[in-house]
Amino acid sequence: MSVPLIDGFGRVHRDLRISVTDRCNFRCSYCMPADGLDWLPREDLLSFEEIERIASLMVRRFGIDSIRLTGGEPTVRANLPVLVGKLAALGVDLALTTNGATLGLLADKLFAAGLRRINISLDSLRPDRFRDLTRRDDLHRVLDGIDAAVAAGLDPVKVNAVMMRGVNHDEIVDFARFGRDKGVEVRFIEFMPLDADQSWSSDKVVPLDEIVSTVAAAFPLVPVERSHSPAAVWQYADGRGSFGVIASVTEAFCGSCDRVRLTAEGMFRNCLFAVQEHDLRGLLRSGAGDDEIASVVAAAVMDKWAGHAINQVHFIRPRRSMSQIGG
Numbered sequence: 001m002s003v004p005l006i007d008g009f010g011r012v013h014r015d016l017r018i019s020v021t022d023r024c025n026f027r028c029s030y031c032m033p034a035d036g037l038d039w040l041p042r043e044d045l046l047s048f049e050e051i052e053r054i055a056s057l058m059v060r061r062f063g064i065d066s067i068r069l070t071g072g073e074p075t076v077r078a079n080l081p082v083l084v085g086k087l088a089a090l091g092v093d094l095a096l097t098t099n100g101a102t103l104g105l106l107a108d109k110l111f112a113a114g115l116r117r118i119n120i121s122l123d124s125l126r127p128d129r130f131r132d133l134t135r136r137d138d139l140h141r142v143l144d145g146i147d148a149a150v151a152a153g154l155d156p157v158k159v160n161a162v163m164m165r166g167v168n169h170d171e172i173v174d175f176a177r178f179g180r181d182k183g184v185e186v187r188f189i190e191f192m193p194l195d196a197d198q199s200w201s202s203d204k205v206v207p208l209d210e211i212v213s214t215v216a217a218a219f220p221l222v223p224v225e226r227s228h229s230p231a232a233v234w235q236y237a238d239g240r241g242s243f244g245v246i247a248s249v250t251e252a253f254c255g256s257c258d259r260v261r262l263t264a265e266g267m268f269r270n271c272l273f274a275v276q277e278h279d280l281r282g283l284l285r286s287g288a289g290d291d292e293i294a295s296v297v298a299a300a301v302m303d304k305w306a307g308h309a310i311n312q313v314h315f316i317r318p319r320r321s322m323s324q325i326g327g
């Protein structure tokens with residue numbers, strides 16, 4: 001029987017985010033420096049068997065029922081569908097976050113392996129701007145990847161767009177129209193201070209209110225009652241779908257956070273913004289049993305703080321960038 005993975009504030013954790021690699025074929029300006037980062041040596045990455053062991057322990061011991069694979073770029077990890085198959089067999093709600101560039105080749109294989117939900121990151125619909133933002137000329141591949149995900153039967157397909165003032169905030173209505181036309185849910189994400197260049201500043205954040213009022217001026221909206229999900233969602237009044245906003249900065253959802261994270265090299269983190277990590281790979285490779293690993297996980301979650309404090313003077317920026325933690 002499982003016990004809830006609970007922290008000192010009574011929050012129960014059910015959602016595990018697993019980064020399968022720190023490598024990436026893009027270098028998005030809000031995530032990685034222009035000249036890239038030093039990749040982890042291959043032997044430092046958790047093997048699929050090690051990931052499966054930790055995931056299975058989290059499901060059996062703690063009732064984790066939702067797993068999202070992320071990175072770096074998860075699709076650059078060889079044989080990703082094999083890992084998807086292993087995790088789908090755990091009976092969890094399995095999802096993937098990807099830049100979408102290789103989905104034209106992979107979407108069918110991922111679906112066949114058991115993946116059902118996918119988030120594809122896309123921050124500009126304009127080819128020049130897309131190239132400047134990602135440092136790759138791949139907009140057409142990502143757009144094809146979105147079509148391939150829909151055609152493969154993945155449902156829902158969501159499109160994540162990080163909004164940055166002075167960079168792409170003039171595309172809010174274009175993204176809303178894109179989502180309506182394609183039948184995908186766009187999720188606008190507030191820019192967070194996890195960019196490797198440390199160029200984040202609060203004036204670059206496009207707040208939820210502004211995003212919603214901009215969309216509403218183009219398309220009448222109906223609010224959707226808030227669920228436990230971090231996204232606030234609105235439906236288009238004409239019935240042509242919905243969009244969401246993840247307001248991690250201006251309306252932090254820390255109070256209802258149910259997420260824990262595992263980095264590509266097996267570090268357990270109790271928060272995206274955690275400054276402390278717990279080495280599960282070391283435990284696995286030194287022959288630790290499930291009881292020992294479970295007690296480290298439970299203690300790490302008990303230590304979780306109330307919230308990330310981005311808007312306060314005592315905010316401490318994590319040492320790692322988003323690509324190294326896994327979004």
Ligand code: SAM
Pocket residue numbers: 024030031070071072073074097098099119120121160161162189190191192193194195322323326327
């Ligand atoms: N490579 C995959 C991708 O781009 O979807 C998965 C990893 S990426 C780090 C996960 C998510 O984090 C993406 O949706 C990306 O847009 C988002 N992200 C990266 N840096 C961010 C930042 N500084 N603020 C907000 N979101 C960010």
Ligand code: SF4
Pocket residue numbers: 024025026027028031032071072073099121322323
């Ligand atoms: Fe790579 Fe995703 Fe970061 Fe872009 S957001 S650099 S695709 S990890």
